[in-house]
Amino acid sequence: MSAHSPLLSLKDVSKGFFGLQVITDVSFDIAAGARMALIGPNGAGKTTIFNLISGVYTPDKGQINFAGQEISLVPSRKRIGLGLARSFQNIRLMPHLSVVENIMLGQQSQAGGLLSMATPLMGRSRWRREAEDLLARMNLETYPGEVVATLPYGIRKKIEVVRALASNPKLLMLDEPAAGLNPNETASLRDFLMGISEAGTTILIVEHDMGLVRSLCDQAIVLNFGRKIYDGLTRDVQEDPLVLEAYLGSRHAQENAHA
Amino acid sequence: MSGYWAGILSILAINIIFAYGIFIPVASGQLNLGGAGFQAVGAYSAGWLSASFGLPVSVTIAFGIIVTGVIGVLIAFPILRTKGVYLVLATFAFAEVIAGAILSSEPLGGAMGISVPGYIDWYVSVIFAGLVTVFVFYLMATRFGLTIRAIHDDEDVSDLMGVSVRNVKVAAFGIGAALTGLSGGLYAHSFSYIEIQGFNALVSIYVLLYVLLGGTQTAWGPLVGATFFTLLPEALRSVLPATKNFLVTLFGETGIVAPPDESWRFVILGALTVLMMVFRPEGLVTRTMVERLQFWRPVSRGVTQ
Structure with a gap:
């Protein structure tokens, strides 16, 4: 990959469901090392964009390029191995697995192969040690053996980020990582993500907490009704007339009444 | 050892292996209600080979394992395209097809069944049950076991994590x-x-109950479930007549409610099953329970920042 080509690039991507157009001609680039926010009112299509990038959906039209490769038709299962990892808006950890087992599941694309499937993941396993180290870096070392279903919300939220990280991704996509976290937890999440970014991982987050967006992300993309309405520096986003209109609804107040 | 106890131990060992056979797909979220069909394939493969060619038991049993395993893989591809209750029905239908095919097959004895030479003592089954138990515990501790349990919890996320679901x-x-x-x-x-009537739908239901009531989250579940539900009816067999005699001496034969005798075994078993489903829907042995019972915990690695 040349220094100039972006890590992720969407070109005229559209997606509809049963005649309802959800994403219309969205294009954007994310440079390697960027910290990008994807924002917009509820229903703007942010999570759909995540699902298109991670392969849950196939675009009706357009191209998605990642690390110099067209990935629109790559099966979702293989994308994490290319370096695309994500978290989910509603926590989707495996409730009956322990914390460390969830993280080891996140390593699946790294482990690969038939032989690794037959290898036990007990105390001395390299994978378990790596998973525990990763948890420790997130200050979660007291939890590895606990079954996820029994843990509080904020902790599970963090574990989901760590699970995505366990695949050693080039691009980390987080869907509302700060939702439901208190200000202290959000601050520690911010510092943690900053650390990941400094280590070279590109970050794309969907987030409603503008404090986190401003302090973490240098760039932002704003979606409204499935179209891109802003693509630029985060610090200017709140002065953009289209963005103000989307959120405050100067002319489209009725359409945005419940946004 | 008396013939009675030898029979009980054989059945117990066979039920444990049977339960593990159902447990592995169930642990990945695939309910298999065709257990008796698969067991019949194994039994008839081994029995037919033994009766027709007089091959040693080790060969016939290995043959039964291979035939059943291959059939399992072959029908898994179409059958696993179905989900939930449809999968249950598909596996159930598979068992009925097997039963029908064997019933109308002359070389396999049809409704008459076949006599199987090559008698094995109870301890052979017990040794196999031990080996299978160790094997399943090992399997559940591998990455394969991890992915099985992950698929049980969430297939779509497992796929996104890179698991070939x-x-x-x-x-x-x-x-x-x-x-x-x-x-x-x-x-x-x-x-x-063996006769095909012995591999009926009730057998499939019972073995699935062993697994579901024992617990599907850990390899302890089928072991506990199969043991409990194999031994309980036997225990009730002697406890119930004793209870009846006791009640009769207290109240006489003319009580309004007939005191429970041996035939009540399955009433009690059924009631117990309902109670289990109400109070322990995830099975007798759950993941959290095993965690709590572990006296030795791996020493915390004490990582400091």
Whole structure:
């Protein structure tokens, strides 16, 4: 990959469901090392964009390029191995697995192969040690053996980020990582993500907490009704007339009444 | 050892292996209600080979395992395209097809059944049950076991994590079928006679109950479930007549409610099953329970920042 080509690039991507157009001609680039926010009112299509990038959906039209490769038709299962990892808006950890087992599941694309499937993941396993180290870096070392279903919300939220990280991704996509976290937890999440970014991982987050967006992300993309309405520096986003209109609804107040 | 206890131990060992055969696909979220069909394939493969060619037991049982495993993998591809209750019905239908085919097959004895030479003592089955238990515990501790349990919890996220969901499900189904085939082969040689009526839908239901009531989250579940539900009816067999005699001496024969006698065994078993489903829907042995019972915990690695 040349220094100039972006890590992720969407070109005229559209997606509809049963005649309802959800994403219309969205294009954007994310440079390697960027910290990008994807924002917009509820229903703007942010999570759909995540699902298109991670392969849950196939675009009706357009191209998605990642690390110099067209990935629109790559099966979702293989994308994490290319370096695309994500978290989910509603926590989707495996409730009956322990914390460390969830993280080891996140390593699946790294482990690969038939032989690794037959290898036990007990105390001395390299994978378990790596998973525990990763948890420790997130200050979660007291939890590895606990079954996820029994843990509080904020902790599970963090574990989901760590699970995505366990695949050693080039691009980390987080869907509302700060939702439901208190200000202290959000601050520690911010510092943690900053650390990941400094280590070279590109970050794309969907987030409603503008404090986190401003302090973490240098760039932002704003979606409204499935179209891109802003693509630029985060610090200017709140002065953009289209963005103000989307959120405050100067002319489209009725359409945005419940946004 | 008395013949009675030898019989009980054989059945217990066979039921444990059978339960593990059903457990592995169930642990990946695939309910298999065709257990008796797979067991019949194993039993008839081994029994037929033994009766027709007089081959040694080790060969016939291995043959039963292979045939059942291969059939398991082959039908897994179409059958695992169905989900939930449809999968349950598909596996159930498979067992009915097997039963129908064997019933109308002359070489396999049809409704008459076949006598199986090559008798094996109870301890052979017990040794196999031990080996299978160790094997399943090992399997559940591997990455394969991890992916099985992950698929049980959330197939779509497992896929996004890079798990080849279909391959893992097919492998789980195939390994489970092979173990079920082993239980069938052991059955054929332990009881020297097999008839297809012995592999009916009730057998499939019972073995699924062993697994579901024992607990599907850990390898302890089927062991506890199969043991409990194999031994309980036997225990009730002597407890119930004693209770009846006791009540009769207290109230006389003319009580309004007939005191429970031996025939009440299955009433009690049924009531217990309902109670279990109400109070412990995740089974007798759950993951959290095993965690709590672990006295030795791996020493915390004490990582400091």
